[in-house]
Amino acid sequence: MYKYIYIFLLMSVLLFSKCTNNVKTNEMKTQLGYFDQINEIPDSVQVEGITIKNLFKNQILAHQSGYDSTLITDKVYLSHQAFWDNCYGMIFGEENSHKFQTTKGMIAWNRTLYPENKSMFDERAKVLIELKLDSLLKTNLKKFNDLVPYKVESTIGILFTPLIGIGFGGCNKDQFCIELNNTDYEIAYLIEKGLPHELNHLAYEPLRGDDPKFQTALGQVLDEGFACYFAWKFFEGEMTKYEAVSNMSESDWNWFVQNEKAIFEKLQEYFDDESGDNPILRNDKLKLFPDAPQGLAYWLGFRIVEKYVENHGENSWKDIYELNIEDVLDKSGYDEYISEL
Structure with a gap:
């Protein structure tokens, strides 16, 4: 009798272990699928003189396996350096300037920001995936350029930040950003409907000199x-x-x-x-x-x-x-x- 009980318990343990492993495997596949979707987002979208840099993409991918600081340096910091150095590096005061004006500072806060806010950041990134961000941006930028009689040159970064302060805006035409983790904004509306409004400022304001x-x-x-x-x-x-x-x-x-x-x-x-x-x-x-x-x-x-x-x-x-x-x-x-x- 004890032999049968032992066999039954052993089979139960093996079955439970298999189910647990299947759950973990499915979770890993789901997460892998998410990273694959993020990876498919282009680093940037350019239509004529307007470039939108999807910096958030590499802020997430840097955590796909451990922490890849080179992605932060090359694809996040250096990719939009004028913004980090001269806009964020200035508006948040001297005590915070090192966070944005140095490679070391950028690597440091990006190391913890995504893991500590993973649920919210992933949720916002998934909104952009559902919007088909690449085609949406290209369509709206082309329509903007077709409508406006003046050519706009601007660089805009879509990003996560440790300090919220701009929302959608910037310090000059090459130092613009969309703060993806700014909870004052409904992100789908901001990207889909708010972009033409902000771009019109970039067309109109330089003519007011x-x-x-x-x-x-x-x-x-x-x-x-x-x-x-x-x-x-x-x-x-x-x-x-x-x-x-x-x-x-x-x-x-x-x-x-x-x-x-x-x-x-x-x-x-x-x-x-x-x-x-x-x-x-x-x-x-x-x-x-x-x-x-x-x-x-x-x-x-x-x-x-x-x-x-x-x-x-x-x-x-x-x-x-x-x-x-x-x-x-x-x-x-x-x-x-x-x-x-």
Whole structure:
């Protein structure tokens, strides 16, 4: 009898061991499949003068087997060095500059950042895989270049960072980034819908060098409003106006429309302010309109551009690139429109 019990227990142990090994094998295959998918993402996508570097790819692959610091050095740091050195290396203060301006610093934080945040980082990377990142970027970059009458040159890195500070932006045209682990953003929306908005800044802002109003509140209103209008134009038929303006809700949009006359009349006096501390840009703090939703400046800029196009023809939005800021407001007829409300 004991012999049969022994045989039964032995078979149970062997069966359990086999099942456990199968589970581990399946987990390894799943993980291997994930790394294979990551590896298939190109290091970069370039369409004309715009290059998007998928730095996150090698930040993940560096941990495929142990830790490959050469991938971090060659494919993450040196690949977008101007950004790491001159943007992140500056904006986070001298005490953090070594993390971004040296090979040693980059290797150090990349050693622990992915393992410590693996679940969240993998989840965000899988979103990009599902979006078919390569073809999506190529399609949108080509469409952008076809629409915009001015050629843009820029380098943008999609990356993970130990310090969050930019979201989607940068310090100059070759020092841009998309912070993939910035939880303030819904990453699928940012990559799929937010890119044209940001690229329009890169087309518009270099043309404002001699514009006396560019640093004013009105300048920022039109810069953001034009980027919102361009995004709406880019996705026309697929994106509502309110979604194009800070991804606001329809009820938020309606609040602004219902208060449009008061908004313009009360904010006009701040158009020339260059301090940044005014109700147009800081209504959240100054509360000139305490019930206003977020996105006041973006919405106002969108409406001015929209009125300009209504008065000058469907393709006249392209005029905005060349016109001085004050001329856009004057020729938009927005002031006259408000006076008739």
